[in-house]
Amino acid sequence: MPSRAYLAEVPADASCLRAVRAFAAAVLAKEQIDESERLVLALDEACANIVKHRCPTIEDGRICVRLELTDATLRFRIGGFCKPGDVPKVKPRDFADIRPGGLGTAFIGEIMDRVAFEPDPERGGAMELVMERARRSEDDV
Amino acid sequence: MPSRAYLAEVPADASCLRAVRAFAAAVLAKEQIDESERLVLALDEACANIVKHRCPTIEDGRICVRLELTDATLRFRIGGFCKPGDVPKVKPRDFADIRPGGLGTAFIGEIMDRVAFEPDPERGGAMELVMERARRSEDDV
Amino acid sequence: MTFDVSIERGTSGLAVVRVLGEVDLDTSPRLLGNLQDALRGGAGVVVDLAGVGYIDSSGVATLIQGLKLAGKTKARFALRDPSPRVRGVLELSRLTDLFEIEGAGGPTGG
Amino acid sequence: MTFDVSIERGTSGLAVVRVLGEVDLDTSPRLLGNLQDALRGGAGVVVDLAGVGYIDSSGVATLIQGLKLAGKTKARFALRDPSPRVRGVLELSRLTDLFEIEGAGGPTGG
Ligand SMILES: Nc1ncnc2c1ncn2[C@@H]1O[C@H](COP(=O)(O)OP(=O)(O)O)[C@@H](O)[C@H]1O
Ligand SMILES: Nc1ncnc2c1ncn2[C@@H]1O[C@H](COP(=O)(O)OP(=O)(O)O)[C@@H](O)[C@H]1O
Numbered sequence: 001m002p003s004r005a006y007l008a009e010v011p012a013d014a015s016c017l018r019a020v021r022a023f024a025a026a027v028l029a030k031e032q033i034d035e036s037e038r039l040v041l042a043l044d045e046a047c048a049n050i051v052k053h054r055c056p057t058i059e060d061g062r063i064c065v066r067l068e069l070t071d072a073t074l075r076f077r078i079g080g081f082c083k084p085g086d087v088p089k090v091k092p093r094d095f096a097d098i099r100p101g102g103l104g105t106a107f108i109g110e111i112m113d114r115v116a117f118e119p120d121p122e123r124g125g126a127m128e129l130v131m132e133r134a135r136r137s138e139d140d141v
Numbered sequence: 142m143p144s145r146a147y148l149a150e151v152p153a154d155a156s157c158l159r160a161v162r163a164f165a166a167a168v169l170a171k172e173q174i175d176e177s178e179r180l181v182l183a184l185d186e187a188c189a190n191i192v193k194h195r196c197p198t199i200e201d202g203r204i205c206v207r208l209e210l211t212d213a214t215l216r217f218r219i220g221g222f223c224k225p226g227d228v229p230k231v232k233p234r235d236f237a238d239i240r241p242g243g244l245g246t247a248f249i250g251e252i253m254d255r256v257a258f259e260p261d262p263e264r265g266g267a268m269e270l271v272m273e274r275a276r277r278s279e280d281d282v
Numbered sequence: 283m284t285f286d287v288s289i290e291r292g293t294s295g296l297a298v299v300r301v302l303g304e305v306d307l308d309t310s311p312r313l314l315g316n317l318q319d320a321l322r323g324g325a326g327v328v329v330d331l332a333g334v335g336y337i338d339s340s341g342v343a344t345l346i347q348g349l350k351l352a353g354k355t356k357a358r359f360a361l362r363d364p365s366p367r368v369r370g371v372l373e374l375s376r377l378t379d380l381f382e383i384e385g386a387g388g389p390t391g392g
Numbered sequence: 393m394t395f396d397v398s399i400e401r402g403t404s405g406l407a408v409v410r411v412l413g414e415v416d417l418d419t420s421p422r423l424l425g426n427l428q429d430a431l432r433g434g435a436g437v438v439v440d441l442a443g444v445g446y447i448d449s450s451g452v453a454t455l456i457q458g459l460k461l462a463g464k465t466k467a468r469f470a471l472r473d474p475s476p477r478v479r480g481v482l483e484l485s486r487l488t489d490l491f492e493i494e495g496a497g498g499p500t501g502g
Binding site for chain 2: 004005008010011015021022029030
Binding site for chain 4: 014015017018021037038041044045048051052103104106107110111
């Protein structure tokens with residue numbers, strides 16, 4: 001079965017994260033995806049990382065999100081996520097180290113099955129963040 | 142001030158209309174646009190027209206929506222809306238003619254200030270539906 | 283999931299069709315089916331819209347179809363408790379007067 | 393609009409900070425400011441989370457900052473009535489034990 005794709009693109013501003021969440025929540029509901037709240041959180045954390053870490057360095061930044069669904073997998077692609085050289089920096093702190101910050105990537109790691117970086121086909125010199133989870137329907141629980 | 146643009150793209154299926162509405166409602170709320178419920182309705186009717194009238198004729202149809210905001214205007218662009226030859230067909234029936242059907246374009250006409258068709262820059266041979274409304278903030282009411 | 287319709291038939295034969303969720307191009311065919319079921323051989327239908335957060339032109343068209351169907355057998359067809367948002371869409375269609383509307387703010391009483 | 397914080401100070405000096413809406417990267421700076429205000433010179437803070445439908449890592453980070461700030465003056469810092477969704481995010485951060493949580497299902501009582 002071919003994948004079904006849903007796209008949203010908004011200015012890379014914190015005030016736009018809610019629109020991305022609303023869109024993703026509606027898509028996951030339509031696709032009857034289980035644990036959609038946690039998946040929306042993972043997506044939101046990735047988008048927030050663009051606002052916090054990526055966009056201060058680029059002009060007119062955008063958040064470009066692609067949700068791809070097959071019968072087996074749910075995949076989020078977050079375009080223009082970071083520069084290739086930044087990939088090693090994108091990681092959580094130790095949970096034992098209790099201070100604000102470093103939680104977003106930890107959440108993503110807990111929620112998703114696979115997190116990877118791929119060269120962004122649409123934005124030269126940028127990496128796309130690709131996050132996947134096996135699709136569990138409500139019946140599997 | 143440059144326009145702020147928000148994009149959403151979903152499969153052209155009736156079950157995806159809710160995701161477009163959720164996205165648009167969140168964007169209009171963030172932009173503090175007055176009468177956002179009516180504007181979401183106008184956008185939804187245009188998207189529904191793609192599902193009803195356009196997509197049966199094209200394979201793998203998509204709904205591509207662009208919300209453009211300036212300080213003065215709110216503009217919806219609905220990509221690949223119809224074939225150039227279909228433009229004259231896109232019009233409401235007389236309100237006096239009471240039967241189901243023909244209401245969607247009537248709603249759009251009532252809600253928006255301007256409705257136009259423009260050649261779609263991204264989809265050759267297709268027309269984009271462009272709908273505009275002067276931006277009224279809640280203070281103007 | 284996000285849309286549900288239930289039919290409750292009273293002793294009078296009048297059916298209350300309770301709609302929950304958003305009525306749009308996706309869900310209105312289900313509503314139409316339910317209105318047809320509810321109207322079959324009954325004294326009429328009251329469509330309870332209190333749980334409807336959104337309605338589009340296909341939803342309004344579906345209510346018109348229900349009204350026409352009811353008219354054929356002279357059965358009653360009424361709407362109950364539309365939210366301000368739903369009422370606004372009915373007004374936009376200029377068809378409010380066509381419907382008997384029960385509930386707060388309705389032209390036929392409260 | 394979709395986010396609001398109110399502070400109510402009781403006679404004991406304890407402030408109840410009531411949060412309404414979604415706590416994310418956009419709104420958590422406002423929450424931090426309110427926590428700082430509420431903690432200033434008081435006996436402590438109870439953050440009422442009943443009206444919070446969503447919280448992300450920046451919101452959790454803000455609560456940690458509040459907790460640390462309260463710790464400096466040995467003021468009380470407690471969370472009240474987090475929804476299951478909010479509680480789930482706290483659990484994901486493995487910081488639930490750090491917080492005193494009031495309300496149904498909380499480890500420190502009901
Ligand atoms: N888009 C990005 N570009 C560059 N660096 C990033 C990006 N996203 C995350 N990082 C790096 O990953 C680290 C961990 O991110 P995160 O867990 O979200 O915590 P925080 O943002 O609070 O530091 C960040 O501190 C940053 O160094
Ligand atoms: N995307 C489209 N492509 C071709 N024709 C269209 C399109 N959208 C609308 N139309 C035409 O405009 C008419 C009015 O549309 P509308 O007011 O939504 O009512 P309805 O869809 O119920 O007929 C349709 O019947 C159709 O002929």
